[in-house]
Amino acid sequence: MSPASQTSNSLWNILFLCWLVALIATLGSLFFSDVMHFPPCVMCWYQRICMYPLVVLFGIALLPQDTTVLKYASPLVYIGLFFAIYQNLLYYKILPEAAQPCSQGVSCTSDYINWFGFITIQLLSLFAFSLLLGLIILLKRKLKS
């Protein structure tokens, strides 16, 4: 295999991983709300708004491979990550309760799940967005080199 096609392959693999992360996060969040009937809080919706389109964007970028998708997808990842970080700061009480914008309706700091004593839905979202950020940075570096 030529070096050029090898680079292209590894680029594709990263795009594929991005799409996979977005797809798993999307299906996972739908599972929580539609199968387990956890009502999503406002913060969750803001993060969903950023996550769901990524499945389509990265999906389209896979065939044929199109790395310009980064231009459109990365802002969504940054915004989603911002909300995920903010919500986790609220959850771990690093930001004060008074700064909480969603006291009405469903609380954004409630525990729907608590696997192994620390994995909450809030943390899962943060994990997904961080993973996407990592993959995007990796992809950008590979494109430059």
Next chain:
Amino acid sequence: MKKQTLIVTSIVILIALYIAGSFAYKYFYLKNLNENASVFVRAHSPIIGNEKATTTIVEFFDPACGTCKAFSPFVKNIIQKHPDKLKLVLRYAPFHTDSYYVVQMLEASKLQNRYFETLDVIFKHQEKWAINHSSNIAKLWSFLPEAGLDVEKLKNDMKRPEIDAIIKQDIADSKLLGVNQTPEFFVNGKPLKRFGYKELEELINSEL
């Protein structure tokens, strides 16, 4: 593996997992419910209809909830059709702001044997004291004498710790049963698959 194959395989696997997961979840959820029979009915729970009836409808409600009010005559009507076989157990899920306070009033009215009268008055005037999901308690107080209540006695009784314990128990049970909207119905421990009048009537009929 070819790229197309990889993409299609991933989609198929993930969607299959989603579907299998929802079936598994529903199965274990129902199994868990039936093992926790006592969470549906507590000794303090008010019962409408024949106490010895074999079919039990459990309703988690919020006095400020408009849909709960709308369902109230509907459910009573069904019970009147089968007076021997059906009973309705009332449980609290005070989700709205200040609903806890209204439930305290309701529980205190039990001590004056005016529970169902009080509930009727609360629902009858709901549009006047519960507007846009916020409660005007002062206004509600003005309607309570209609239920034949001694309001001064009610004000004192409301603060009783046993009333607090009853409401806290109901809230704990509602969490255990995954109640997150009102009204929530369970017929013989089975939840409504889809919310609606027709669906509730069908579920009740299938359990009779």
